[in-house]
Amino acid sequence: MAGDSFFFFFFFFVILFLVFFSALACDRCVHPARAGYSSSFSAFSAGTCGYGSMALGFAGGHVAAASSALYRGGVGCGACFQVRCKNEKVCSGEGVKVILTDLNRRNDTELVLSRPAYLGMARHGMADELKKLGIVDVEYKRIPCEHENRNLSLRVEEKSRRPRNLAVKFLYQGGQTDIVAVDVAAVGSTSWQYMSREHGPVWRTDRAPAGPLQVRLVVTGGYGGKWIWARQEVLPADWRTGSVYDLGVQIADVAREVCSSCDSRDWQ
Numbered sequence: 727m728a729g730d731s732f733f734f735f736f737f738f739f740v741i742l743f744l745v746f747f748s749a750l751a752c753d754r755c756v757h758p759a760r761a762g763y764s765s766s767f768s769a770f771s772a773g774t775c776g777y778g779s780m781a782l783g784f785a786g787g788h789v790a791a792a793s794s795a796l797y798r799g800g801v802g803c804g805a806c807f808q809v810r811c812k813n814e815k816v817c818s819g820e821g822v823k824v825i826l827t828d829l830n831r832r833n834d835t836e837l838v839l840s841r842p843a844y845l846g847m848a849r850h851g852m853a854d855e856l857k858k859l860g861i862v863d864v865e866y867k868r869i870p871c872e873h874e875n876r877n878l879s880l881r882v883e884e885k886s887r888r889p890r891n892l893a894v895k896f897l898y899q900g901g902q903t904d905i906v907a908v909d910v911a912a913v914g915s916t917s918w919q920y921m922s923r924e925h926g927p928v929w930r931t932d933r934a935p936a937g938p939l940q941v942r943l944v945v946t947g948g949y950g951g952k953w954i955w956a957r958q959e960v961l962p963a964d965w966r967t968g969s970v971y972d973l974g975v976q977i978a979d980v981a982r983e984v985c986s987s988c989d990s991r992d993w994q
């Protein structure tokens with residue numbers, strides 16, 4: 727009997743714990759914020775996520791710098807958000823979808839959108855009005871990223887030196903999860919070498935096996951992790967810095983959180 731109630735309370739607290747922390751992590755809920763814009767494209771190509779000029783090609787140049795709460799030390803790089811301004815006279819109810827590429831250090835707004843993204847929040851014919859406002863009240867929520875006709879890919883960073891020193895940047899990460907672990911192994915081998923997050927979307931190791939290489943990663947959303955495994959050759963033996971390699975897989979998972987009260991449906 728005592729044993730039964732012990733287990734009852736044990737599971738009760740485990741469930742309470744999971745519900746509590748996943749509610750905290752429920753980042754697809756809608757949040758209020760202030761958003762401004764930057765018309766300087768060079769600011770975004772110098773973004774702290776390190777996507778360079780590539781960032782301007784993401785989502786038609788709909789990119790954003792966000793405060794540290796969304797940037798999360800770089801883990802938030804590449805995450806997608808839907809943002810709409812609350813001025814119904816000037817702004818559409820749908821808002822825009824943006825990709826996070828930079829840390830916003832301004833203290834007057836949480837979000838700084840690229841100019842096309844900011845103006846994209848406007849109702850038809852109201853772009854000039856919105857531009858005049860400069861900074862507006864918005865609401866935003868995290869949404870799954872959709873990279874049409876793109877698989878998850880790796881760009882080999884310039885600091886890499888074949889074969890041992892390998893630094894890769896993840897590109898076109900779909901879904902709504904965070905990458906929390908990355909391993910590489912020679913194709914056909916079970917001897918996996920872990921990589922460490924260097925910053926934002928860049929992971930590195932100084933002990934890469936000789937190629938060709940396969941790659942696996944763990945993604946999480948709320949609680950629970952999932953392996954994403956590119957079993958075929960991802961990097962050839964003669965991988966080159968500056969080249970982008972397709973993993974042949976894509977992530978479509980949405981965070982498995984207990985946040986039904988704020989579940990994500992696209993704003994129309």
Ligand SMILES: *[C@@H]1O[C@H](CO)[C@@H](O)[C@H](O)[C@H]1NC(C)=O
Pocket residue numbers: 833834
């Ligand atoms: C925000 O930054 C400006 C200058 O960059 C500074 O003058 C102001 O005191 C800051 N405000 C807060 C609340 O930190």
Ligand SMILES: *[C@@H]1O[C@H](CO)[C@@H](O)[C@H](O)[C@H]1NC(C)=O
Pocket residue numbers: 875876877972973974975
């Ligand atoms: C994505 O990966 C699949 C499976 O490996 C492949 O058939 C497809 O061509 C890839 N898509 C693109 C756009 O490269």
